[in-house]
Amino acid sequence: MNYHTRKWVKPEDLNPNQSLFGGRLLQWIDEEAALYAVIQLENKKVVTKFISEINFVSSAKQGDIIEIGIEVAKFGSTSLTLACEVRNKMTHQTIITVDKIVMVNLDENGNPAPHGKTQVEFVIDRLKLKENL
Numbered sequence: 001m002n003y004h005t006r007k008w009v010k011p012e013d014l015n016p017n018q019s020l021f022g023g024r025l026l027q028w029i030d031e032e033a034a035l036y037a038v039i040q041l042e043n044k045k046v047v048t049k050f051i052s053e054i055n056f057v058s059s060a061k062q063g064d065i066i067e068i069g070i071e072v073a074k075f076g077s078t079s080l081t082l083a084c085e086v087r088n089k090m091t092h093q094t095i096i097t098v099d100k101i102v103m104v105n106l107d108e109n110g111n112p113a114p115h116g117k118t119q120v121e122f123v124i125d126r127l128k129l130k131e132n133l
């Protein structure tokens with residue numbers, strides 16, 4: 001699991017009970033999954049198709065720093081399935097786990113299109129490859 005993104009829990013992220021609002025957390029996760037898929041698939045037209053069971057394990061409070069982890073569960077033909085864990089940056093206590101987030105690669109008409117990817121790639125390697133061409 002790679003933890004790329006950190007968030008600082010602010011007053012506007014809280015629910016009326018003063019803990020991190022679940023909807024805000026899901027918004028952050030969806031955006032992180034979309035960014036991850038756009039970068040991996042090298043296509044800005046990627047949508048969230050399916051999100052599996054979500055387990056809210058523990059809460060976060062104002063001032064906490066949390067980090068969002070994503071890893072690839074499966075490369076499909078038009079889809080990319082991701083797994084996600086969000087944890088407290090300082091204690092590593094799990095806040096939420098999402099087993100499956102299915103992102104779908106679209107063509108210019110908004111239809112699913114094969115992405116041709118089979119393994120995780122790193123931008124730095126792609127740049128090196130381009131330099132050597």
Ligand SMILES: CC(=O)SCCNC(=O)CCNC(=O)[C@H](O)C(C)(C)COP(=O)(O)OP(=O)(O)OC[C@H]1O[C@@H](n2cnc3c(N)ncnc32)[C@H](O)[C@@H]1OP(=O)(O)O
Pocket residue numbers: 030034046047048049050075076077078079080102104110111112
């Ligand atoms: C980041 C964002 O904010 S995106 C905004 C929110 N998301 C959206 O608006 C998406 C709206 N949905 C859609 O436009 C359509 O459902 C589409 C274009 C994504 C998919 O259309 P479908 O007719 O379901 O496409 P299709 O049946 O070909 O499936 C596409 C892929 O999704 C997978 N898939 C479809 N339904 C599911 C499901 N319920 N669970 C898991 N995977 C699924 C398929 O297995 C396929 O993957 P594969 O090619 O790797 O085998």
